[in-house]
Amino acid sequence: MASENSGISPGRVEIHCPPAAGRPERICPVSVGTCGYSYTEWVDSGFYPPGTKSTAMLGLYGRSFSVVELNYTWYQMARAEALARMVEKAPPQLLFAAKLTRTMTHERDDNWREQLALYRQGIAPLKKRLVAVLIQLPPDFDRSVANRSYLAALLDGLQELPVAVEFRHHSWAADPVFAELERRRVTLVTVDAPALPGLFPALDVVTNPALFYGRFHGRNREGWRSGNMQKKFNYDYSDEELRAWCSSRLLPLAARAEQGVLLFNNHVRAQAPQNGKKMAVILAELSNGER
Amino acid sequence: MLHFNVADFAVAVERVTDSSLRGRPLLIAPLRAARAVVYDMSEEAYREGVEKGMPLKQAARICRGAAVLPPRVGLYRKAMQAFFKELHSYSPLIECGEADGHFFADVTGTHRLYGPAPDIGWRLRRHARASLGINPIWTLGTNKLIAKVASRLVKPVGEYIVDPGEEAAFLAPLPVTVLPGLTCRELEKLQDFRLTTIGALAGLNRHQLMVPFGSRCDYLHDISRGIDDSMVCRPAAGDEAPLDFEHIFADDTNDRHEVEGAIAALVGRAGAGLRGRRQVARRVGVWLRYSDGGHVVRQASCRTGTSGDFLLRTLARDALQRAWIRRTRIRSCRLVCDRLQRQSPQLLLFPEQEGREIGRRKVLTAMDTLRSRFGHGVIGVGRQEVGVGGER
Numbered sequence: 070m071a072s073e074n075s076g077i078s079p080g081r082v083e084i085h086c087p088p089a090a091g092r093p094e095r096i097c098p099v100s101v102g103t104c105g106y107s108y109t110e111w112v113d114s115g116f117y118p119p120g121t122k123s124t125a126m127l128g129l130y131g132r133s134f135s136v137v138e139l140n141y142t143w144y145q146m147a148r149a150e151a152l153a154r155m156v157e158k159a160p161p162q163l164l165f166a167a168k169l170t171r172t173m174t175h176e177r178d179d180n181w182r183e184q185l186a187l188y189r190q191g192i193a194p195l196k197k198r199l200v201a202v203l204i205q206l207p208p209d210f211d212r213s214v215a216n217r218s219y220l221a222a223l224l225d226g227l228q229e230l231p232v233a234v235e236f237r238h239h240s241w242a243a244d245p246v247f248a249e250l251e252r253r254r255v256t257l258v259t260v261d262a263p264a265l266p267g268l269f270p271a272l273d274v275v276t277n278p279a280l281f282y283g284r285f286h287g288r289n290r291e292g293w294r295s296g297n298m299q300k301k302f303n304y305d306y307s308d309e310e311l312r313a314w315c316s317s318r319l320l321p322l323a324a325r326a327e328q329g330v331l332l333f334n335n336h337v338r339a340q341a342p343q344n345g346k347k348m349a350v351i352l353a354e355l356s357n358g359e360r
Numbered sequence: 361m362l363h364f365n366v367a368d369f370a371v372a373v374e375r376v377t378d379s380s381l382r383g384r385p386l387l388i389a390p391l392r393a394a395r396a397v398v399y400d401m402s403e404e405a406y407r408e409g410v411e412k413g414m415p416l417k418q419a420a421r422i423c424r425g426a427a428v429l430p431p432r433v434g435l436y437r438k439a440m441q442a443f444f445k446e447l448h449s450y451s452p453l454i455e456c457g458e459a460d461g462h463f464f465a466d467v468t469g470t471h472r473l474y475g476p477a478p479d480i481g482w483r484l485r486r487h488a489r490a491s492l493g494i495n496p497i498w499t500l501g502t503n504k505l506i507a508k509v510a511s512r513l514v515k516p517v518g519e520y521i522v523d524p525g526e527e528a529a530f531l532a533p534l535p536v537t538v539l540p541g542l543t544c545r546e547l548e549k550l551q552d553f554r555l556t557t558i559g560a561l562a563g564l565n566r567h568q569l570m571v572p573f574g575s576r577c578d579y580l581h582d583i584s585r586g587i588d589d590s591m592v593c594r595p596a597a598g599d600e601a602p603l604d605f606e607h608i609f610a611d612d613t614n615d616r617h618e619v620e621g622a623i624a625a626l627v628g629r630a631g632a633g634l635r636g637r638r639q640v641a642r643r644v645g646v647w648l649r650y651s652d653g654g655h656v657v658r659q660a661s662c663r664t665g666t667s668g669d670f671l672l673r674t675l676a677r678d679a680l681q682r683a684w685i686r687r688t689r690i691r692s693c694r695l696v697c698d699r700l701q702r703q704s705p706q707l708l709l710f711p712e713q714e715g716r717e718i719g720r721r722k723v724l725t726a727m728d729t730l731r732s733r734f735g736h737g738v739i740g741v742g743r744q745e746v747g748v749g750g751e752r
Binding site for chain 1: 471472473474475476478479481482519520521523524525526529530
């Protein structure tokens, strides 16, 4: 029986994938979580109990979810000693995705190779609990020759690590891109965002048979380009929207990957963890219904 | 608490106005001062061994080929104001230095409006780079102490976020020299006791610290554990700002007449400034900076406040007497008049006092008139040195 809230791995559901052309019946475990976990407003909004200090948040988070995306590594270089302390205190079932630091994605400083070496050292304590290094590229990172070369070099520098890439410019939605990611076994992030022109489309392309990776940013069309994070990510997915997503996207993804993670980025007013818990319930119902 | 620090701020601002200064050693020093000392220097000059406060001649010998520019404090203040304005759009609680590129911003409670604090730090840095051409270090901690120490680790560029609960682990391996507010003597004592890391210092309780450090034991106890309850101090606006004047001696001195004359001259400037603002000061502070880098500051207060040179001189003399406790030669002296309030229009109660006061006021008014026409140094009182002292 699948459970959306197993005491061992809360927020982790085994999706039953029926046999398809050339593929036997299989189980694809899918973990649900959020982008970041340390938000003061999650105390205000009731996800964490009143008075919860930041130091207690990871432990409480782990009661609901089995995967978390570390977003502070985007703002500052990962530091091994700090990450080691975090991993030590984290619930044992919790897996981590770690964002690549902005100096290598958004700013692309001249010394990015040194930065990459530092980053690899910094995330080393995550070891087998690392689900993926997330390379989130900026909206203006188009598929120019220079950018393609840069991305290729960056991926070379991350060899032997599980990597997921989130494109935000529509020019990257091309078969040659998918083929190259497939060759490198790099996961293409499946994005859910407002349907606005110029954005990378929502796709169910699986480029890495080891992992699919979904990020839910919310569908706030008005807030998306406001420049204010509290507006951009202020969105509450309805049950219908989540079910519709599962119907159209989940099975194609789960059928072609060994495991998956679905992460909610609509952090405003704790909508991300609320939607994450809803999603886990829906996945469990789906899985139970499939059997 | 966010801390922003533009390393070598004056140099950074000069390089924004003149890009040809980038990538080469640069010294900023008042070229026409009797004793020109380095006001600021570029990273290239610092690596050659130049430090702030070093005599310019020495700095120029150490770093040959360095460009030398006079300080343009007004320009640096404008740059500070521009960044302050941007910070202010995120929080009303901003603390900044005079023209040194340092800012604290308390963003507690702003998450609902502007999102997580790291995002605010990143955005402000991005704005500073794009709009002002400066690249501040930014750090985030639970209090000013942690944010300040973190910024000492990432010079000349970078960022550092210390998560809540991580303060002790963050501080423990660091050398005690990164802690702000420790005097040279305290650092020497810590060295003598082999307390070279903050973790080692944190291993001692208050009683143990009291023996060698006396009343400072509480401060040392708290900072070694990352405890700092100090609030962000908003800068005084315009006329609320203290009057602050400094004189650097051409040669280090322990000549009492020379120092008293310099203080008297600074009093003259302060008095003129107060009268111009129609304010009185209730406290006068005298800072003495010694040639070995140490400094002592003492104050003298006047309950009713004064803007008259005569009483200001008496207060300054008292403060100087209290401050001058060492035989080491003095490099510079500074006079600060604060606790300002508006000048009272009320007349004095007793006619004989009033008569004396009226006479003094007439003298000072005449002096102010002469100074406004011919410059401050044209006239002085008693043994003050003319041509002394500049406003900080």
